[in-house]
Amino acid sequence: MNHIRLNNSNFRVKGKLSVPGDKSISHRAVMFGSLAEGRTVITNFLRGDDCLATIDCFRKMGVKIEEVNGKIIVDGVGTTGLKEPEDILYTGNSGTTARLLLGLLSGLPFYSVLNGDESLNNRPMSRVADPLKLMGAKIWGREHDNKLPMAIRGTKLSAIQYELPVASAQVKSALILAGLLAEGDTKVTGKIQSRDHTEKLLQQFGVQLQINENEINIKGGQTLQGTDVFVPGDISSAAFFIALALIVPGAELVLENVGLNETRTGIIDVVKAMGGDIEIETIQSEGESYGNLRIKYSDLKATEISGAIIPRLIDEIPIIALIATQSEGTTVIQDAAELKVKETDRIEAVVTELKKLGANIEATKDGMIIHGKSKLNGGQVKTYGDHRIGMMLAIASFISSGEIILENPDCIKISYPNFFEDLNKIAQ
Numbered sequence: 083m084n085h086i087r088l089n090n091s092n093f094r095v096k097g098k099l100s101v102p103g104d105k106s107i108s109h110r111a112v113m114f115g116s117l118a119e120g121r122t123v124i125t126n127f128l129r130g131d132d133c134l135a136t137i138d139c140f141r142k143m144g145v146k147i148e149e150v151n152g153k154i155i156v157d158g159v160g161t162t163g164l165k166e167p168e169d170i171l172y173t174g175n176s177g178t179t180a181r182l183l184l185g186l187l188s189g190l191p192f193y194s195v196l197n198g199d200e201s202l203n204n205r206p207m208s209r210v211a212d213p214l215k216l217m218g219a220k221i222w223g224r225e226h227d228n229k230l231p232m233a234i235r236g237t238k239l240s241a242i243q244y245e246l247p248v249a250s251a252q253v254k255s256a257l258i259l260a261g262l263l264a265e266g267d268t269k270v271t272g273k274i275q276s277r278d279h280t281e282k283l284l285q286q287f288g289v290q291l292q293i294n295e296n297e298i299n300i301k302g303g304q305t306l307q308g309t310d311v312f313v314p315g316d317i318s319s320a321a322f323f324i325a326l327a328l329i330v331p332g333a334e335l336v337l338e339n340v341g342l343n344e345t346r347t348g349i350i351d352v353v354k355a356m357g358g359d360i361e362i363e364t365i366q367s368e369g370e371s372y373g374n375l376r377i378k379y380s381d382l383k384a385t386e387i388s389g390a391i392i393p394r395l396i397d398e399i400p401i402i403a404l405i406a407t408q409s410e411g412t413t414v415i416q417d418a419a420e421l422k423v424k425e426t427d428r429i430e431a432v433v434t435e436l437k438k439l440g441a442n443i444e445a446t447k448d449g450m451i452i453h454g455k456s457k458l459n460g461g462q463v464k465t466y467g468d469h470r471i472g473m474m475l476a477i478a479s480f481i482s483s484g485e486i487i488l489e490n491p492d493c494i495k496i497s498y499p500n501f502f503e504d505l506n507k508i509a510q
Protein backbone atom coordinates (compact mmCIF):
# COMPACT_ATOMS: atom_id res chain seq x y z
CA MET A 83 0.00 0.00 0.00
CA ASN A 84 1.53 3.36 -0.82
CA HIS A 85 -1.04 5.68 0.67
CA ILE A 86 -4.03 5.70 3.01
CA ARG A 87 -6.97 8.12 3.09
CA LEU A 88 -7.95 9.29 6.57
CA ASN A 89 -11.33 10.92 7.21
CA ASN A 90 -11.65 10.88 10.97
CA SER A 91 -12.90 14.31 11.98
CA ASN A 92 -16.43 13.16 12.85
CA PHE A 93 -15.46 10.36 15.20
CA ARG A 94 -15.94 10.29 18.94
CA VAL A 95 -12.92 8.95 20.81
CA LYS A 96 -13.78 6.68 23.73
CA GLY A 97 -12.81 3.36 25.23
CA LYS A 98 -10.01 1.20 26.55
CA LEU A 99 -6.86 -0.05 24.87
CA SER A 100 -3.72 -2.04 25.64
CA VAL A 101 -0.93 -0.68 23.47
CA PRO A 102 1.68 -3.23 22.28
CA GLY A 103 4.80 -4.14 24.23
CA ASP A 104 7.72 -1.77 24.74
CA LYS A 105 10.15 -1.79 21.81
CA SER A 106 13.30 -1.09 23.83
CA ILE A 107 12.54 -3.79 26.40
CA SER A 108 11.51 -6.34 23.72
CA HIS A 109 14.87 -5.99 21.94
CA ARG A 110 16.82 -6.36 25.15
CA ALA A 111 14.79 -9.35 26.37
CA VAL A 112 15.72 -11.29 23.21
CA MET A 113 19.36 -10.21 23.33
CA PHE A 114 19.91 -10.99 27.01
CA GLY A 115 17.81 -14.16 26.77
CA SER A 116 20.11 -15.34 23.97
CA LEU A 117 23.22 -14.59 26.04
CA ALA A 118 21.81 -16.24 29.16
CA GLU A 119 22.16 -19.79 30.41
CA GLY A 120 18.80 -21.55 30.31
CA ARG A 121 15.41 -20.50 29.05
CA THR A 122 13.84 -17.05 28.89
CA VAL A 123 10.10 -16.66 28.40
CA ILE A 124 8.96 -13.25 27.15
CA THR A 125 5.32 -12.18 27.59
CA ASN A 126 3.83 -9.29 25.57
CA PHE A 127 6.83 -9.11 23.21
CA LEU A 128 6.43 -6.45 20.51
CA ARG A 129 6.08 -8.13 17.11
CA GLY A 130 7.07 -4.96 15.27
CA ASP A 131 9.55 -5.11 12.38
CA ASP A 132 12.40 -3.72 14.50
CA CYS A 133 12.15 -6.40 17.18
CA LEU A 134 11.62 -9.15 14.59
CA ALA A 135 14.94 -8.04 13.07
CA THR A 136 16.60 -8.62 16.46
CA ILE A 137 15.12 -12.14 16.64
CA ASP A 138 16.33 -12.86 13.12
CA CYS A 139 19.91 -11.75 13.92
CA PHE A 140 20.14 -14.00 16.99
CA ARG A 141 18.67 -16.96 15.08
CA LYS A 142 21.44 -16.43 12.52
CA MET A 143 23.92 -16.78 15.40
CA GLY A 144 22.46 -20.16 16.35
CA VAL A 145 19.93 -19.28 19.06
CA LYS A 146 16.63 -21.20 19.11
CA ILE A 147 13.84 -18.64 19.45
CA GLU A 148 10.22 -19.75 19.11
CA GLU A 149 6.75 -18.35 19.57
CA VAL A 150 4.49 -20.57 21.68
CA ASN A 151 0.98 -19.47 22.71
CA GLY A 152 1.82 -15.84 22.07
CA LYS A 153 5.01 -15.93 24.18
CA ILE A 154 8.55 -15.81 22.88
CA ILE A 155 10.75 -18.63 24.16
CA VAL A 156 14.49 -18.07 23.93
CA ASP A 157 16.84 -20.97 24.63
CA GLY A 158 19.94 -19.11 25.74
CA VAL A 159 23.40 -20.26 24.66
CA GLY A 160 25.47 -18.35 27.25
CA THR A 161 27.89 -15.50 26.61
CA THR A 162 30.30 -17.80 24.77
CA GLY A 163 27.73 -19.84 22.83
CA LEU A 164 26.84 -17.56 19.90
CA LYS A 165 28.10 -18.81 16.51
CA GLU A 166 29.58 -16.96 13.59
CA PRO A 167 26.64 -16.04 11.32
CA GLU A 168 26.91 -17.46 7.79
CA ASP A 169 25.17 -14.43 6.34
CA ILE A 170 24.92 -10.69 6.87
CA LEU A 171 23.01 -9.68 10.00
CA TYR A 172 20.22 -7.48 8.64
CA THR A 173 19.03 -4.98 11.22
CA GLY A 174 16.41 -3.27 9.02
CA ASN A 175 15.35 0.14 10.35
CA SER A 176 16.43 -0.61 13.91
CA GLY A 177 19.12 1.58 15.48
CA THR A 178 18.82 -0.31 18.75
CA THR A 179 19.55 -3.66 17.08
CA ALA A 180 22.53 -2.32 15.14
CA ARG A 181 24.16 -0.33 17.94
CA LEU A 182 23.72 -2.89 20.72
CA LEU A 183 24.93 -5.65 18.40
CA LEU A 184 28.05 -3.61 17.56
CA GLY A 185 28.93 -3.64 21.25
CA LEU A 186 28.25 -7.33 21.63
CA LEU A 187 29.86 -8.55 18.40
CA SER A 188 33.06 -6.60 19.13
CA GLY A 189 33.75 -8.93 22.04
CA LEU A 190 32.76 -12.28 20.49
CA PRO A 191 35.35 -14.50 18.78
CA PHE A 192 34.04 -14.37 15.20
CA TYR A 193 33.54 -12.27 12.09
CA SER A 194 30.21 -10.64 11.28
CA VAL A 195 28.70 -7.97 9.04
CA LEU A 196 25.82 -5.66 9.97
CA ASN A 197 23.62 -4.03 7.37
CA GLY A 198 20.43 -1.98 7.60
CA ASP A 199 17.85 -0.27 5.42
CA GLU A 200 18.47 3.04 3.66
CA SER A 201 17.54 5.11 6.72
CA LEU A 202 19.67 3.14 9.19
CA ASN A 203 22.64 3.04 6.80
CA ASN A 204 22.70 6.84 6.97
CA ARG A 205 22.66 7.11 10.76
CA PRO A 206 25.86 7.74 12.76
CA MET A 207 27.61 4.70 14.20
CA SER A 208 30.96 6.24 15.23
CA ARG A 209 29.35 7.26 18.53
CA VAL A 210 29.45 3.50 19.29
CA ALA A 211 32.43 2.41 17.18
CA ASP A 212 34.84 5.03 18.60
CA PRO A 213 34.61 4.00 22.27
CA LEU A 214 34.53 0.33 21.27
CA LYS A 215 37.80 0.81 19.39
CA LEU A 216 39.28 2.23 22.60
CA MET A 217 38.45 -1.15 24.13
CA GLY A 218 40.35 -2.86 21.30
CA ALA A 219 37.40 -3.57 18.96
CA LYS A 220 38.10 -4.18 15.27
CA ILE A 221 35.35 -2.50 13.29
CA TRP A 222 35.22 -1.26 9.70
CA GLY A 223 32.46 0.68 8.00
CA ARG A 224 31.65 3.28 5.41
CA GLU A 225 32.64 6.92 5.91
CA HIS A 226 35.57 6.26 8.25
CA ASP A 227 33.77 3.57 10.22
CA ASN A 228 30.73 5.79 10.85
CA LYS A 229 28.08 4.10 8.70
CA LEU A 230 26.63 0.65 8.02
CA PRO A 231 27.32 -1.77 6.44
CA MET A 232 29.97 -2.51 9.07
CA ALA A 233 32.24 -5.49 9.51
CA ILE A 234 33.37 -6.67 12.93
CA ARG A 235 36.19 -9.05 13.72
CA GLY A 236 35.44 -9.95 17.33
CA THR A 237 38.34 -9.92 19.74
CA LYS A 238 39.20 -9.92 23.45
CA LEU A 239 38.29 -6.45 24.70
CA SER A 240 39.83 -4.52 27.58
CA ALA A 241 37.81 -2.47 30.03
CA ILE A 242 37.87 1.31 29.74
CA GLN A 243 36.51 4.32 31.49
CA TYR A 244 34.43 6.32 29.01
CA GLU A 245 32.66 9.63 29.37
CA LEU A 246 29.49 9.59 27.23
CA PRO A 247 29.31 12.78 25.14
CA VAL A 248 25.64 12.18 24.12
CA ALA A 249 22.72 11.06 26.28
CA SER A 250 22.12 7.94 24.20
CA ALA A 251 20.81 4.71 25.67
CA GLN A 252 21.99 2.84 22.60
CA VAL A 253 25.59 3.96 23.07
CA LYS A 254 25.44 3.36 26.82
CA SER A 255 24.00 -0.12 26.28
CA ALA A 256 26.56 -1.06 23.61
CA LEU A 257 29.35 -0.19 26.07
CA ILE A 258 27.72 -2.10 28.90
CA LEU A 259 27.45 -5.19 26.68
CA ALA A 260 31.04 -4.83 25.50
CA GLY A 261 32.06 -4.32 29.15
CA LEU A 262 30.31 -7.56 30.08
CA LEU A 263 32.57 -9.43 27.66
CA ALA A 264 35.75 -7.44 28.42
CA GLU A 265 38.53 -8.11 30.87
CA GLY A 266 38.33 -5.83 33.91
CA ASP A 267 35.86 -3.21 35.14
CA THR A 268 34.29 -0.92 32.55
CA LYS A 269 33.11 2.46 33.78
CA VAL A 270 30.65 4.58 31.85
CA THR A 271 30.38 8.20 33.03
CA GLY A 272 29.13 11.50 31.55
CA LYS A 273 25.65 11.67 30.02
CA ILE A 274 24.31 8.39 31.42
CA GLN A 275 20.82 9.78 32.15
CA SER A 276 18.98 8.10 29.29
CA ARG A 277 16.50 5.20 29.35
CA ASP A 278 17.82 2.54 31.73
CA HIS A 279 16.19 -0.67 30.46
CA THR A 280 19.57 -2.32 29.86
CA GLU A 281 20.62 -1.73 33.45
CA LYS A 282 17.29 -2.91 34.90
CA LEU A 283 16.95 -5.99 32.70
CA LEU A 284 20.57 -7.14 33.03
CA GLN A 285 20.09 -7.09 36.80
CA GLN A 286 16.99 -9.25 36.35
CA PHE A 287 19.21 -11.70 34.41
CA GLY A 288 21.53 -11.83 37.45
CA VAL A 289 24.25 -9.41 36.32
CA GLN A 290 25.84 -7.22 38.98
CA LEU A 291 26.09 -3.55 38.06
CA GLN A 292 27.14 -0.68 40.27
CA ILE A 293 25.09 2.34 39.35
CA ASN A 294 25.06 5.80 40.81
CA GLU A 295 24.01 9.19 39.47
CA ASN A 296 27.29 9.76 37.61
CA GLU A 297 28.66 6.35 36.82
CA ILE A 298 27.85 2.79 35.76
CA ASN A 299 30.39 0.14 36.61
CA ILE A 300 30.33 -3.36 35.11
CA LYS A 301 32.69 -6.21 35.85
CA GLY A 302 33.62 -8.28 32.80
CA GLY A 303 33.11 -12.04 32.56
CA GLN A 304 29.75 -12.31 34.35
CA THR A 305 27.12 -14.81 33.26
CA LEU A 306 23.39 -14.28 32.72
CA GLN A 307 20.64 -16.60 33.93
CA GLY A 308 17.47 -17.08 31.87
CA THR A 309 14.35 -15.56 33.39
CA ASP A 310 10.69 -14.66 32.70
CA VAL A 311 10.24 -11.18 31.29
CA PHE A 312 6.95 -9.29 31.17
CA VAL A 313 7.11 -6.44 28.68
CA PRO A 314 4.83 -3.53 29.66
CA GLY A 315 3.02 -1.50 26.99
CA ASP A 316 5.21 1.01 25.18
CA ILE A 317 4.69 4.55 26.48
CA SER A 318 6.05 5.80 23.15
CA SER A 319 3.13 4.04 21.41
CA ALA A 320 0.67 5.11 24.13
CA ALA A 321 1.77 8.70 23.45
CA PHE A 322 -0.25 8.79 20.20
CA PHE A 323 -3.42 7.85 22.06
CA ILE A 324 -2.64 10.22 24.94
CA ALA A 325 -2.47 12.98 22.33
CA LEU A 326 -5.66 11.81 20.61
CA ALA A 327 -7.64 11.90 23.86
CA LEU A 328 -6.27 15.34 24.78
CA ILE A 329 -7.10 17.08 21.49
CA VAL A 330 -10.40 15.56 20.31
CA PRO A 331 -13.33 17.38 22.01
CA GLY A 332 -15.21 15.11 24.42
CA ALA A 333 -12.65 12.29 24.22
CA GLU A 334 -11.82 9.94 27.08
CA LEU A 335 -9.46 6.96 26.89
CA VAL A 336 -8.05 4.38 29.27
CA LEU A 337 -4.69 2.88 28.30
CA GLU A 338 -3.82 -0.30 30.19
CA ASN A 339 -0.47 -1.66 31.37
CA VAL A 340 1.62 1.21 30.04
CA GLY A 341 5.31 1.20 31.00
CA LEU A 342 6.03 3.96 33.52
CA ASN A 343 9.81 3.72 33.83
CA GLU A 344 10.85 7.19 35.03
CA THR A 345 13.43 7.55 32.27
CA ARG A 346 10.53 7.42 29.78
CA THR A 347 7.69 9.41 31.36
CA GLY A 348 8.69 12.91 30.22
CA ILE A 349 5.53 13.08 28.09
CA ILE A 350 3.34 12.71 31.19
CA ASP A 351 5.18 15.58 32.89
CA VAL A 352 4.77 17.75 29.79
CA VAL A 353 1.06 16.94 29.40
CA LYS A 354 0.51 17.86 33.06
CA ALA A 355 2.44 21.12 32.62
CA MET A 356 0.16 21.93 29.67
CA GLY A 357 -2.90 21.41 31.85
CA GLY A 358 -3.83 18.01 30.40
CA ASP A 359 -6.18 15.76 32.35
CA ILE A 360 -4.22 12.54 32.86
CA GLU A 361 -4.63 10.17 35.80
CA ILE A 362 -2.19 7.40 36.61
CA GLU A 363 -3.05 4.19 38.41
CA THR A 364 0.21 2.39 39.16
CA ILE A 365 -0.01 -1.41 39.02
CA GLN A 366 3.64 -2.27 39.59
CA SER A 367 6.21 0.13 40.97
CA GLU A 368 9.27 -2.17 41.19
CA GLY A 369 11.66 -2.90 38.33
CA GLU A 370 10.00 -1.91 35.08
CA SER A 371 6.98 -0.17 36.57
CA TYR A 372 3.66 0.05 34.72
CA GLY A 373 0.08 1.12 35.21
CA ASN A 374 -3.13 2.38 33.64
CA LEU A 375 -3.63 5.87 32.28
CA ARG A 376 -6.95 7.71 31.98
CA ILE A 377 -6.82 10.73 29.68
CA LYS A 378 -9.58 13.24 28.94
CA TYR A 379 -9.97 16.04 26.43
CA SER A 380 -8.42 19.18 27.96
CA ASP A 381 -7.97 22.88 27.44
CA LEU A 382 -4.24 22.99 26.87
CA LYS A 383 -1.70 25.75 27.24
CA ALA A 384 1.78 26.05 25.76
CA THR A 385 4.95 25.06 27.63
CA GLU A 386 8.75 25.04 27.31
CA ILE A 387 10.57 21.75 26.87
CA SER A 388 14.36 21.68 27.20
CA GLY A 389 17.34 20.33 29.15
CA ALA A 390 17.21 17.20 31.29
CA ILE A 391 13.69 16.19 30.27
CA ILE A 392 14.65 15.79 26.59
CA PRO A 393 16.08 12.21 26.81
CA ARG A 394 12.93 11.26 28.79
CA LEU A 395 10.68 12.12 25.84
CA ILE A 396 12.93 12.21 22.78
CA ASP A 397 10.76 9.78 20.76
CA GLU A 398 7.57 11.62 21.72
CA ILE A 399 8.56 15.04 20.31
CA PRO A 400 6.72 14.57 16.97
CA ILE A 401 3.42 13.91 18.75
CA ILE A 402 4.11 16.60 21.37
CA ALA A 403 4.48 19.03 18.45
CA LEU A 404 0.97 18.09 17.29
CA ILE A 405 -0.40 18.57 20.83
CA ALA A 406 1.30 21.98 20.90
CA THR A 407 -0.59 23.07 17.75
CA GLN A 408 -3.77 22.62 19.82
CA SER A 409 -2.47 24.49 22.90
CA GLU A 410 -2.93 28.17 23.60
CA GLY A 411 0.34 30.12 23.33
CA THR A 412 3.86 29.40 22.10
CA THR A 413 5.52 26.06 22.85
CA VAL A 414 9.32 26.05 22.58
CA ILE A 415 11.29 22.80 22.24
CA GLN A 416 15.08 23.12 22.66
CA ASP A 417 18.18 20.94 23.22
CA ALA A 418 16.77 18.25 20.93
CA ALA A 419 19.34 18.21 18.10
CA GLU A 420 19.39 14.38 18.44
CA LEU A 421 16.09 14.44 16.52
CA LYS A 422 18.11 15.11 13.38
CA VAL A 423 19.73 11.65 13.52
CA LYS A 424 16.66 9.54 14.24
CA GLU A 425 14.87 7.41 11.60
CA THR A 426 14.66 10.64 9.62
CA ASP A 427 15.47 14.27 10.49
CA ARG A 428 12.44 14.60 12.75
CA ILE A 429 12.73 18.39 13.15
CA GLU A 430 12.54 18.85 9.40
CA ALA A 431 9.84 16.19 8.90
CA VAL A 432 7.53 17.40 11.68
CA VAL A 433 7.80 21.07 10.69
CA THR A 434 7.37 20.45 6.94
CA GLU A 435 4.38 18.11 7.25
CA LEU A 436 2.52 20.02 9.97
CA LYS A 437 2.96 23.25 7.99
CA LYS A 438 1.28 21.53 5.02
CA LEU A 439 -1.76 21.02 7.29
CA GLY A 440 -1.81 24.67 8.34
CA ALA A 441 0.13 24.59 11.63
CA ASN A 442 2.11 27.65 12.70
CA ILE A 443 5.43 25.95 13.41
CA GLU A 444 9.08 26.73 12.73
CA ALA A 445 12.30 24.75 12.96
CA THR A 446 15.23 25.92 15.09
CA LYS A 447 18.78 24.55 15.26
CA ASP A 448 17.91 22.13 18.05
CA GLY A 449 14.14 21.98 18.20
CA MET A 450 11.04 23.86 17.11
CA ILE A 451 8.66 26.66 18.02
CA ILE A 452 4.92 26.08 17.74
CA HIS A 453 2.29 28.80 17.97
CA GLY A 454 -1.14 27.52 19.00
CA LYS A 455 -3.98 27.07 18.61
CA SER A 456 -4.32 26.48 14.89
CA LYS A 457 -7.11 24.84 12.96
CA LEU A 458 -5.63 22.06 10.85
CA ASN A 459 -6.70 21.36 7.26
CA GLY A 460 -6.57 18.17 5.27
CA GLY A 461 -3.84 17.55 2.73
CA GLN A 462 -1.35 15.08 1.33
CA VAL A 463 1.49 14.33 3.73
CA LYS A 464 4.30 11.80 3.97
CA THR A 465 5.95 9.61 6.58
CA TYR A 466 9.59 9.78 5.36
CA GLY A 467 9.58 6.04 6.17
CA ASP A 468 9.47 7.05 9.86
CA HIS A 469 6.86 5.22 11.95
CA ARG A 470 6.48 8.01 14.50
CA ILE A 471 5.95 10.69 11.83
CA GLY A 472 3.32 8.42 10.23
CA MET A 473 1.38 7.88 13.48
CA MET A 474 1.52 11.57 14.39
CA LEU A 475 -0.01 12.51 11.02
CA ALA A 476 -2.70 9.83 11.36
CA ILE A 477 -3.68 11.31 14.75
CA ALA A 478 -3.85 14.76 13.12
CA SER A 479 -6.62 13.44 10.85
CA PHE A 480 -9.00 13.40 13.85
CA ILE A 481 -8.85 17.19 14.11
CA SER A 482 -8.25 18.21 10.49
CA SER A 483 -11.14 19.81 8.64
CA GLY A 484 -10.50 17.77 5.48
CA GLU A 485 -9.18 14.39 4.42
CA ILE A 486 -5.53 13.52 5.12
CA ILE A 487 -3.81 11.37 2.51
CA LEU A 488 -0.84 9.71 4.19
CA GLU A 489 1.87 8.43 1.84
CA ASN A 490 3.80 5.26 2.73
CA PRO A 491 2.08 4.34 6.01
CA ASP A 492 3.58 0.82 6.00
CA CYS A 493 6.53 1.94 8.13
CA ILE A 494 4.14 2.16 11.10
CA LYS A 495 4.60 -1.63 11.46
CA ILE A 496 8.10 -0.93 12.72
CA SER A 497 6.82 -0.20 16.22
CA TYR A 498 3.02 -0.62 16.08
CA PRO A 499 1.76 -3.35 13.74
CA ASN A 500 -1.93 -2.98 14.79
CA PHE A 501 -2.00 0.80 14.96
CA PHE A 502 -4.93 1.33 12.57
CA GLU A 503 -6.93 -1.56 14.12
CA ASP A 504 -6.45 0.00 17.56
CA LEU A 505 -7.51 3.41 16.22
CA ASN A 506 -10.70 1.83 14.85
CA LYS A 507 -11.43 0.25 18.25
CA ILE A 508 -11.67 3.58 20.04
CA ALA A 509 -13.13 5.76 17.26
CA GLN A 510 -16.92 5.59 17.19
Ligand code: S3P
Pocket residue numbers: 105106107178249250251252253255276277396397420
Ligand atom coordinates in the same frame (compact mmCIF):
# COMPACT_ATOMS: atom_id res chain seq x y z
C1 S3P B 1 16.46 3.51 22.26
C2 S3P B 1 17.10 4.64 22.65
C3 S3P B 1 16.76 5.97 22.15
C4 S3P B 1 15.47 6.00 21.35
C5 S3P B 1 15.32 4.81 20.46
C6 S3P B 1 15.39 3.52 21.26
C7 S3P B 1 16.86 2.23 22.90
O1 S3P B 1 17.82 6.44 21.36
O2 S3P B 1 15.37 7.18 20.58
O3 S3P B 1 14.06 4.87 19.79
O4 S3P B 1 16.11 1.24 22.80
O5 S3P B 1 17.94 2.20 23.50
P1 S3P B 1 19.18 6.97 22.03
O6 S3P B 1 20.22 5.95 21.82
O7 S3P B 1 19.45 8.24 21.31
O8 S3P B 1 18.93 7.17 23.49
